[in-house]
Amino acid sequence: MGQKIDFRKTAKRSVELLKDKKGRDIIVLDVRKISDFTDYLVIASGTSDTHIKTLFSEVEEKLPISPYKKEIKNKTKWAVLDYGGLVVHVFHTDSRKFYNLESNWGLAKKISVTKVNKRKSKNVKRRKGNN
Secondary structure, eight states: OOOOOOHHHHHHHHHHHHHHHHEEEEEEOOOOOOSSSOSSEEEEEEHHHHHHHHHHHHHHHHHHHHHEEEEESSSOSSEEOOOSSSSEEEEEHHHHHOOOOHHTTTEEEOOOOOTSSSOOOOHHHHHHOOO
């Protein structure tokens, strides 16, 4: 049987990674009491397609778990990494305003990201099965 994943810690780690690559307006929402498909949402903004791809890749490559699903396109305005108990959304600033996920999850508890360590990310051991 596999080890239980602490998705709160994983969400906070994703925040550190996003901050390291200059992600903007990062928030973490605890949706455990109002969602039946995930526990935490991390929402961040990037300033360009390249920046969004960089943020997406940083989280995907350095979190110690593999996503169940990921969605990113060449001309992206919104990229998603779905880890089951954690979903990471990276938006272009304009798209984030348009979709306004924060208001859609208005009943969610907001977790402070200012308490997340501002230390530089350390290399995380690569997951088995990744090429």
